[in-house]
Amino acid sequence: MKHEALEYLKTCDSVIKTLIKILITGLDIPNLNDTYESLFMGSKRINLNYYPVCPNPELSIGAGGHSDASTLTVLLQDQIGGLYVWKQDSDCWIHVPPVKGSLTINIGDAFQIMSNGRYKSVEHIVVANAHENRISVPVFVNPRPSDVIGPLPEVMDSGEKALYKQVLYSDYVKHFLRKSTDGKGTVDFAMI
Ligand SMILES: O=C(O)CCC(=O)C(=O)O
């Protein structure tokens, strides 16, 4: 299993790099140099989530409302479904239907902070299923624990006001793990 997980992580790398390259062009960063490659994707974690069948899903939560602490999350889900994302402008949860052969990409808190809020991490929940077990495999793409993250200089060049301060990523994660089912409140930790 360890071998498969590591192989999968390796396979994800080119997808992750392509996504980050595209996303940073929206931040006026023309290319992904080594420093930024390390900052955006210097560490990765793979989780194997198992949600057992639950006879009364309305009485339980698969995963409480949260955003991810990552820059990006690359999520592989099976065919069961149950992941919902919060759509801010219409104030409702939207189901992310499993599509065979596809990956779901979530923006995480670190990207929100580094982009000074231009990209927003997405709040999501997982609802248990009454009939079937569910499996999902997220890959969390993160800065390194020793990285200091904050709004990037290229973003601030436009003269906008910094919404977030510089924080040590490991401090952010520590705070995040203490409060991670608190909806999207975790990102406030880095707010000015
Ligand atoms: O199981 C899912 O679809 C999402 C899992 C998740 O949000 C997480 O592990 O952070």
Ligand SMILES: [Fe+2]
């Ligand atoms: Fe998540």
